Amino acid sequence: MSLSIFGLAVLAVCGYLMLTRGPLSLLVAVMLFTLMGGAAAVILTSLGGSSVRPSLLAMIVLSAAVCLPGAGRAALMPAAIVRNFPLVVFCAYGAMSAFILPLMFAGEFQVVPLNPRGLTSRFDTAPLYFTNQHITTAFYMLATMMAALSAWIAVQQQAAPRVLVLTIIIIAGAHVGFGVADLVLTGTPLEGILAFFRNANYAQHDQAIDGFIRINGIFPEPSAYAAYALPWFVCCFELWLRDISPRATGTGAAALLLMLILSLSSTAIVGLGAYMAIFVLRGVVQSAMFRPKLILTLSAGSMLGVLAALTLFMSSPELVQSFFDVLRKLTVDKSASDSGEERLAWAMQGIDFFVSTYGIGVGAGSFRSSSIATAIMGSTGVIGVVTFAWYLVSVLQPLAISTYHVTDDLRLNVGSALAWGAMAVFLPALVAGASPDPGIIFAMISGASLGLRRP
Numbered sequence: 001m002s003l004s005i006f007g008l009a010v011l012a013v014c015g016y017l018m019l020t021r022g023p024l025s026l027l028v029a030v031m032l033f034t035l036m037g038g039a040a041a042v043i044l045t046s047l048g049g050s051s052v053r054p055s056l057l058a059m060i061v062l063s064a065a066v067c068l069p070g071a072g073r074a075a076l077m078p079a080a081i082v083r084n085f086p087l088v089v090f091c092a093y094g095a096m097s098a099f100i101l102p103l104m105f106a107g108e109f110q111v112v113p114l115n116p117r118g119l120t121s122r123f124d125t126a127p128l129y130f131t132n133q134h135i136t137t138a139f140y141m142l143a144t145m146m147a148a149l150s151a152w153i154a155v156q157q158q159a160a161p162r163v164l165v166l167t168i169i170i171i172a173g174a175h176v177g178f179g180v181a182d183l184v185l186t187g188t189p190l191e192g193i194l195a196f197f198r199n200a201n202y203a204q205h206d207q208a209i210d211g212f213i214r215i216n217g218i219f220p221e222p223s224a225y226a227a228y229a230l231p232w233f234v235c236c237f238e239l240w241l242r243d244i245s246p247r248a249t250g251t252g253a254a255a256l257l258l259m260l261i262l263s264l265s266s267t268a269i270v271g272l273g274a275y276m277a278i279f280v281l282r283g284v285v286q287s288a289m290f291r292p293k294l295i296l297t298l299s300a301g302s303m304l305g306v307l308a309a310l311t312l313f314m315s316s317p318e319l320v321q322s323f324f325d326v327l328r329k330l331t332v333d334k335s336a337s338d339s340g341e342e343r344l345a346w347a348m349q350g351i352d353f354f355v356s357t358y359g360i361g362v363g364a365g366s367f368r369s370s371s372i373a374t375a376i377m378g379s380t381g382v383i384g385v386v387t388f389a390w391y392l393v394s395v396l397q398p399l400a401i402s403t404y405h406v407t408d409d410l411r412l413n414v415g416s417a418l419a420w421g422a423m424a425v426f427l428p429a430l431v432a433g434a435s436p437d438p439g440i441i442f443a444m445i446s447g448a449s450l451g452l453r454r455p
Helices: 005-020 023-033 054-067 074-083 085-104 132-154 160-185 222-241 246-262 266-285 292-315 317-330 338-356 372-396 410-432 440-452
Strands: 042-044 050-052
Touching: 005 023, 005 054, 023 054, 023 132, 023 160, 023 440, 054 074, 054 132, 054 440, 074 085, 074 132, 074 440, 085 132, 085 372, 132 440, 160 222, 160 246, 160 410, 160 440, 222 246, 222 266, 222 410, 222 440, 246 266, 266 410, 338 372, 372 410, 372 440, 410 440
Parallel strands: none
Antiparallel strands: 042 050
């Protein structure tokens, strides 16, 4: 095991906050460290060089802060477990399944492993056996569980809503800034500045398509940059809808929307499309949501967008045509490509394993999927599907008025915005999730949402 410079920074910052501040400050630190999506705080050489991200190391410190005797918040843990009970069961069972089910079904199935090293073809498989990936996936799922519990406990402080809003605004600004820096510095002698933040053992991609630069920021690839941007865009947009720091959250939402479009990522396109469809459906069911402020802003934005598009088309029709060609390749043509067929085969594994094991699953970490839905089905079976669906419903609270409308309670408003942000973490994972673990970003946002909307 080796500790990187980022790991030292995390331990220094979080150690100081643990000794001098409370869990809320540590939660903010963890959320900010999630910006470093391509960095490694720790390299686990004994587990095949697996990387521990800075946010995960920070989460360990936060977990200690809410669990250790004398932390001052341990008394809230039982209530946190009750409110996050479906996720606790899901993650605990997923971690257990990673050790038990691969041994039960060893050698009975051919799988595309989570770590496909040694495979020579896109559609190569290997016999199912217990590997290091089962250990790391079990650890990640337990970290996800602790992220939700810790976030729930941290937001019980009175200042939590305002602190979280400010944190979301900072994250939006920083993520946009890294994206702009990527666009400006790519192809220049200074592009190594951003590469410094990508020291993890992930496949690092600097991609371009038909001459268009695809934005990585400090993430390993454009799809990861876009998947990270989407929930924070939704959080900012939902906060703006509820008139919470509207100038800052509105600017953050607009900037993140622009970066999602410029990222030229199919993940961004699918995620945005799904959220827009859900948003329109919300408006149909709850027409009062379409207040004059929203209608005027969307109308003005649409007019400006059309005007900009017409101006660009008149000045450079070839550029516009090239841009639409790229969008077609990323959407319509992608399903028929080798990559699309590969992802479909990965996703179908989960359904096959679910049926073949009669709803038991083959264990978390056993195979690589391309959808978190089929990853959960094939890995954790009926128990995983039921508990995770239960948790999604408990976070969104579809029957609560605050889910759709502004209330007089700031905690409810911020909690509702975070609930939609949590759903936005899940949307890209439906078409890109490799494992059944929803991740600590989803867990933190969900746990904080439940904590703020505490009955």
